[in-house]
Amino acid sequence: MIYAANPKSVFLKNKLEIKKLFENVLDSGSYILGEEVKKFENNFAKYCNVKHGVAVGNATDAIEICLRALELKKGDKVLTVSHTAVATISAIVSAGLSPKFIDISEIDFNMDINLVEKNITKDVKAIILVHLYGQSCDISKIKKIAKRKSITLIEDCSQAHGAMYKNKIVGGFGDFGVFSFYPTKNLATLGDAGFITTNNDKFFRKILKLREYGWNKERISELHGKNSRMDEIHAAILNIQLKNLDKNNDIRRKIANYYNESFKSIDMVTPTNNSFSKHVYHQYVIQLENRDELKIFLEKNKIYPGIHYQTPAHQMKAYKKFYKNKLPVTNSMKKRILSLPIHSGLKKKDAELVIKNVKKFFNKKR
Template sequence: MEQQIPMVDLRAHFAPLRAEILEGVGEILDQAGFILGAHGRSLEAELSEYLGVAHGVGCASGTDALLLALRALDIGPGDEVIVPTFTFIATAEAVRYVGATPVFADVDAEYFCVTAESVAPLISKRTRAIIPVHLYGQPAPMPELLQLAEQHGIPLIEDMAQAIGARFNDQRVGSFGRLACVSFFPSKNLGGAGDGGMVFTQDEALATRLRGLRNHGSWQTYEHEVLGYNSRLDEIQALILRKLFRQMDEYNAGRRRAAGLYDAALQDLSLQVPMRRAGAEHVFHQYTIQIDERDALRARLHAEKIGCGVYYPIPCHQQRAFADLAPSHCPVAERLKERVLSLPMFPELSSAQVERIAGVIRAHLQGG
């Protein structure tokens, strides 16, 4: 009987570091220091240096990272923030959390990201930020988006939840915008054993503001200048992430290797493999194909015990949570939601597993 192939194999991912992680957790338990400690500070410094930015501020989740970034810029009621419609809801959700209005931009049909062309018509006098998402590990077209933002004096907040380690023109994503936000959700390219996130910035004043906002609006113990949040990255998560970060580039190389195997195995079939933007280094958080009659293939893969997923079946502008907003015109996203299918993708994915997945897809398309 064929073994199940999951979308992501976290057991295989954590197994080589299990003993080392448990030893480190034991040391934390012995020291009884769990919040805003040495591992958290070291992780902030290590990731900031890696990205080429001055500051990293850990927090409790990727969604909180977005929320804190918006609060740091004093964005709130009456303001608009332009976000992609074709992404996870957290990006737009954070905008609503601060009382601002998300304005939904359509995405490119080949690369799944917003472009200057899709964003420009949405800029108004109330626009206070633009949040491009580096979706599936593919960098958004940052030079053109930065140029547009600078023309209008609008800050960019990068949502790099799915793309840590990716580069555009040899520059790491997360170092382009005024602020950048990452998620450490377990399935991410750098994922922990629970939730976590971080905000990056070159601006020391913004970093200082972020550190207080994540800690109940307090910069001095028991002095609260504003209402903030309880959003702190704990020491156990920081320890685990530091262990994994040492090998993150190898993990991303494993994802690119698996993507190359998929490309070769699927190239002659009636589907579209993921495109790579010129000048960009994709890190393949997801390997997402486009195919007609997608749901039939999804059912076949599930029947063969092969994981797959649709990211995302409902664009944000069509979510009931945003039904009170003005209608948005996003035809590309509305077509993509019917065609995208993400195949298993993780650094440990073997050539035999890719061959089996591709064989099932080939048999399905050829009527076998």
């Protein structure tokens, strides 16, 4: 069985260290927002080259908290894409705001930067960029527009830990960066956890309150906050896994290069790697006409690819009402995309089997 993602195979590489930390946390007597969390906040903020890091319960909360910190009016709009994890959209709506969807680029699946400026109407107060599949958006262009229009910029880096834009790690370009550490992510824990990065002191202080009931130091709620704290167990695991992040991203890049080379002779579109971006291949997404046939063929051979995403948010019942702009690329992509297995626990022989079977499928078709 070869899965699109396999967190167990990644965690088992550090089995002894992880087992030991459970004992350490148990003995420490501190289980939420303790020393391990503080250490991780410092470590990961440093890794992302930002001033502040705040550990939270998950990335959906992280986005909601950033948006709440802006104190916008109910119904104000947030410019983003529909071709993302639905979490991005769920968070916008949970913050009392409305997503304004724009289309993606056919080249890299990220927000089409040519559509940004013309869609910034008066009611658009923030932009959420999603560095989808592990590849950064063309940030500087969008950042310039956001600055000129005085709009908040949030980078959703949930699929892009360690990815770079022009040799600088993502997460520090906007007003906020958010990260997910869900088990399948490039940097992950054995459960839910998330993170916010910011260089803004005022926002930092506000976010600290918003993640814990709006409390001040005396535990008096000064704001209406949430309970979105990180557990010590997760922080301790993340402190270990952070040390392996670059190495694990290298493994993903190696697999992607191997796939790219092997698929050159086949009539399907392999992922573009933009020159301004250092890709971390959270997903390796190919495009082809007969996607469903290939998926069934691979599954028959015990290879289980994924589809990210089968239904874009604007076509889901919960978010249909926000479908205003035409989204031709988003609408057509969903039928063509397939995420092949890629993760840092994937063995060379498994990648070889994936290649062999994809080639077999194409040879049969000829």
